[in-house]
Amino acid sequence: MFVNGMQLEEYAKLEYGRLLWRVPAFRERLLRHWLDPRHPHAERFAEHESDVRYILESPKGSDQELDAALRKRDLSLRVVVKEIPSVFGSYF
Amino acid sequence: MPRCELKSGKQVADWLAEVGSQLKDPGNMTLIGSAALLWHAQDRGLSAELPEASMDVDSVTDSEEVAMQFYEALIGSEFERTHGWHVNMMPESVLQDLPAGWKERATQKQIEKLNLMVPAPADLLAPKLKRNEPRDRAHADWARRIGLLG
Numbered sequence: 001m002f003v004n005g006m007q008l009e010e011y012a013k014l015e016y017g018r019l020l021w022r023v024p025a026f027r028e029r030l031l032r033h034w035l036d037p038r039h040p041h042a043e044r045f046a047e048h049e050s051d052v053r054y055i056l057e058s059p060k061g062s063d064q065e066l067d068a069a070l071r072k073r074d075l076s077l078r079v080v081v082k083e084i085p086s087v088f089g090s091y092f
Numbered sequence: 093m094p095r096c097e098l099k100s101g102k103q104v105a106d107w108l109a110e111v112g113s114q115l116k117d118p119g120n121m122t123l124i125g126s127a128a129l130l131w132h133a134q135d136r137g138l139s140a141e142l143p144e145a146s147m148d149v150d151s152v153t154d155s156e157e158v159a160m161q162f163y164e165a166l167i168g169s170e171f172e173r174t175h176g177w178h179v180n181m182m183p184e185s186v187l188q189d190l191p192a193g194w195k196e197r198a199t200q201k202q203i204e205k206l207n208l209m210v211p212a213p214a215d216l217l218a219p220k221l222k223r224n225e226p227r228d229r230a231h232a233d234w235a236r237r238i239g240l241l242g
Contacts (some may be wrong), residue, residue, distance in 0.1 A: 015183045091170025
């Protein structure tokens with residue numbers, strides 16, 4: 001099953017990331033985790049951090065507008081969602 | 093490798109009680125998948141275990157606090173190490189895969205501040221039977237055998 005062209009597991013990262021981005025302490029916890037040197041995608045995230053923050057700050061229901069805005073920069077919502085790193089429970 | 097030890101409805105019920113006890117504000121959760129079938133079995137006083145253990149509980153929420161509980165129970169977490177399964181956070185749109193009218197047929201339970209919604213067994217099985225993989229058929233047979241569809 002796909003949501004706006006994204007697999008469920010991918011879209012869940014956006015949906016739950018958006019939800020908890022609103023909680024400052026949790027936002028900081030996610031950022032610490034994603035930038036942790038142990039995180040296999042820490043370097044990649046650092047390169048794409050501003051785009052990931054941009055989509056996580058966006059409100060629920062704004063996918064179409066977000067995608068349109070990103071396409072003006074040769075990106076897309078699907079491409080940026082793929083840059084949201086996974087969360088590894090062993091050191092989150 | 094993720095642990096795969098979710099077999100009984102009591103495991104699901106115990107986790108929900110734990111979540112409910114941790115919430116400071118009311119929060120919603122919709123349970124789907126095989127964990128939801130297990131929950132129904134437990135709710136009806138049936139002690140039957142899944143024919144094949146599951147590795148996760150599929151859940152949906154729009155509550156910040158409940159979502160935080162999900163993050164504590166991801167693959168590789170201490171929660172998974174002690175419980176033998178993890179939480180799979182599902183987007184709300186997964187509920188569109190359920191048959192029309194599923195909410196009217198769902199069971200709703202209040203567990204302290206947790207508002208739990210569990211679709212009816214037949215509705216839970218609909219997407220599984222659409223997938224029609226061996227494990228899905230096994231869960232459908234199990235549900236039928238223990239009387240969840242009666």
